[in-house]
Amino acid sequence: MRLYESGMLKDRIREAVSILKRCELCPRRCGVDRTSGEMGFCKSGMNPIVSSYNPHFGEERPLVGYGGSGTIFFTNCSMACVFCQNYPISQLGEGNPYTIDQLAEMISHFDIQE
Ligand code: SF4
Structure with missing residues (x-):
C-alpha cells in the first residue's frame, strides 16, 4: 500500500514487465519473451500457476506467528531439484492459472502483522 500511495508501484510494475x-528473473536466464507467450525452462508465461494457497502452520514458530505463514505454492520451479x-x-505443473488480480487477492487475504 505504501508503494501504491507513493506512486512508485506503477514504476515497479513497468520494471517487472520489462x-x-x-x-532473467532466475539464474537460468532463458532470455525468452514471456509477455508474448514464449516460455523458458520454468514453463511459465505472464500469469502465475498456483497449486494452493492458505495460512500455513507447518513451519517454524517464528514464521507461523498466530495467523500462519501465508503460503502460496507456485508451480514450475526453475531449480528442478531431484529430491x-x-x-x-x-x-509437473499441477495447479491452476490465475490472473495477476487474483494473485493480489490471494496475498491480500493473508493477515500480515508488522
Ligand atoms: S526459468 Fe523461467 S524465470 Fe527463470 S529465466 Fe527462464 S523463463 Fe525466466
Missing part, C-alpha cells in the same frame, strides 16, 4: 520481455518433496507441483 524484465519478463527478456526473462523435491513437492515434485508434482514444482515439476
